Amino acid sequence: MIVAERKPFDEIKNMVSGYKKVLTVGCGTCVAVCLAGGSKEVETLNAELNLAFGKDKIEFGAETVERQCDMEFLEELDSKVDEYDALVSMACGAGIQFLAERFPNKPVFPAVNTSFIGVNLDVGWYEEKCRACGTCVLGLTGGICPVTMCAKSLFNGPCGGTNQKSCEIDKEQPCAWYKIHERLAGQGRLDQIIEISPPNDWSNQKPRKIIQPGYEERVKALGR
Amino acid sequence: MKSGSNLEKILKAGHFAFTGEVGPPRGANVEALREKVSYLKGNVDMANITDNQTAMVRMSSWAASMICMQEGVEPNFQMVCRDRNRLAMQADILGAYAHGIRNMLCLSGDHQQFGDHPQSKGVFDLDSMQLIGMVKKMRDEGKFLGGADIDVPPQIFIGAAANPFAEPFEWRVHRLAKKVAAGADFIQTQCVFNMGRIRDWVSQANDMGLTDKIAILPGITPMKSVGMAKYMKNKVPGMDVPDEIIKRLQGVDKKKVADEGIKIACEQIEEFKEMKGVAGVHLMAIEWEHKVPEIAERAGVLPRPEV
Numbered sequence A: 001m002i003v004a005e006r007k008p009f010d011e012i013k014n015m016v017s018g019y020k021k022v023l024t025v026g027c028g029t030c031v032a033v034c035l036a037g038g039s040k041e042v043e044t045l046n047a048e049l050n051l052a053f054g055k056d057k058i059e060f061g062a063e064t065v066e067r068q069c070d071m072e073f074l075e076e077l078d079s080k081v082d083e084y085d086a087l088v089s090m091a092c093g094a095g096i097q098f099l100a101e102r103f104p105n106k107p108v109f110p111a112v113n114t115s116f117i118g119v120n121l122d123v124g125w126y127e128e129k130c131r132a133c134g135t136c137v138l139g140l141t142g143g144i145c146p147v148t149m150c151a152k153s154l155f156n157g158p159c160g161g162t163n164q165k166s167c168e169i170d171k172e173q174p175c176a177w178y179k180i181h182e183r184l185a186g187q188g189r190l191d192q193i194i195e196i197s198p199p200n201d202w203s204n205q206k207p208r209k210i211i212q213p214g215y216e217e218r219v220k221a222l223g224r
Numbered sequence B: 001m002k003s004g005s006n007l008e009k010i011l012k013a014g015h016f017a018f019t020g021e022v023g024p025p026r027g028a029n030v031e032a033l034r035e036k037v038s039y040l041k042g043n044v045d046m047a048n049i050t051d052n053q054t055a056m057v058r059m060s061s062w063a064a065s066m067i068c069m070q071e072g073v074e075p076n077f078q079m080v081c082r083d084r085n086r087l088a089m090q091a092d093i094l095g096a097y098a099h100g101i102r103n104m105l106c107l108s109g110d111h112q113q114f115g116d117h118p119q120s121k122g123v124f125d126l127d128s129m130q131l132i133g134m135v136k137k138m139r140d141e142g143k144f145l146g147g148a149d150i151d152v153p154p155q156i157f158i159g160a161a162a163n164p165f166a167e168p169f170e171w172r173v174h175r176l177a178k179k180v181a182a183g184a185d186f187i188q189t190q191c192v193f194n195m196g197r198i199r200d201w202v203s204q205a206n207d208m209g210l211t212d213k214i215a216i217l218p219g220i221t222p223m224k225s226v227g228m229a230k231y232m233k234n235k236v237p238g239m240d241v242p243d244e245i246i247k248r249l250q251g252v253d254k255k256k257v258a259d260e261g262i263k264i265a266c267e268q269i270e271e272f273k274e275m276k277g278v279a280g281v282h283l284m285a286i287e288w289e290h291k292v293p294e295i296a297e298r299a300g301v302l303p304r305p306e307v
Ligand code: SF4
Pocket: A129, A130, A131, A132, A133, A134, A135, A136, A137, A138, A145, A146, A147, A148
């Protein structure tokens, strides 16, 4: 899932000050799971904003849709948005942009910092796992991502700074390449990393689109 | 000859190589740089010119390499993967070669968080292994990484680093083999303090036939003080400083500690001269360049052969 964390309150406060009626829009999917931007967090943020501004200065509304990264769900807001003069989105960066695209005449402000693609380690505890590099090498590296888990994104690690089992940047951070070696050794698959990994194709350096096979015609018809 | 560099000739002639290191200034202080280099002149076969070492901004390594050359010392142009993408790397390699630079050392680079710009974006477009392969491709195939022909390819003697001490130890020699396969001509290792480990590592490299293909230069760093030894043991990632070294330094009179450090370094060099599979040593006398003439003298590596 996408993991985000709420922006510092003062930053959000500064963005909305000067508007009269503001709608805070939550998202019920990833950011709800990671406790950053679901309906509960919308409520909390609005309560804080009300306290800071006073009800008569700015009026804050609340809506949470299933997914802000899906026009189908954003449609639900069509009838509600008109009366507001600004929107605050608590979705990930993708959701915020889609909301802004749906309502191009409204200023849209982000209330969260979208942080990473990660996993749920425990309630409130998440870890980054993928940088969406576009050329996945997990098959070679024992299911451990060298782009994300190695602080230098090395494809032929470890570097000279590898420190016992830790990364040079922090004793608490495991060295990804130590772990890759350990896992592949356990599986008897060290031959996978004896070969040199060639320079990566960083296809995440330009805006990307994917159309799944069979959907090309449909996309053409939509004209988008 | 791959490059015709002095180091390459020294190694080819079968001499025991002796290389040094200079860190460029934190500014445009050319005089300070010339002075550092002057201590190495005639005492080393080549001097490594570090590239934004420990992620601190310094005069660029190719520019400092050129000044080093003007002072009569052959430079080893260090390049880290942290600060440049593949375009900038290839451009700098061509520029460095055009100005007469013939050796390069391909490194990952310390993580940017250690330096004075921890907010910077680490590039790491290539890793050190891929950088080695790219320089080899430029030299031997006359092609850019992207595949296009190079109009006058750079003839570079390709260096790489190795850390024989990191865990898992049994993997270390395979990583060396990867660097050989990628195209490295010589290796300069992490500072050696644990002689037992490096003996094992070199003998593994001998057994795998790697030392026939690559020149190994273990790194030597004389300890200036007990504090430095402790700092390197505890604070510098990837460093293996056995307790005996610290005890030995503690065991001498305070005024004699630096001298003892040099003595240890010289003993190591003596052992390396005899060690099968070792082609020379690389002296990293960090901020101690003025001691290089004395260390070279005491290590019995002078005069440096003319080749
Ligand atoms: S290799 Fe690329 S796609 Fe695969 S997990 Fe890592 S960043 Fe994600």
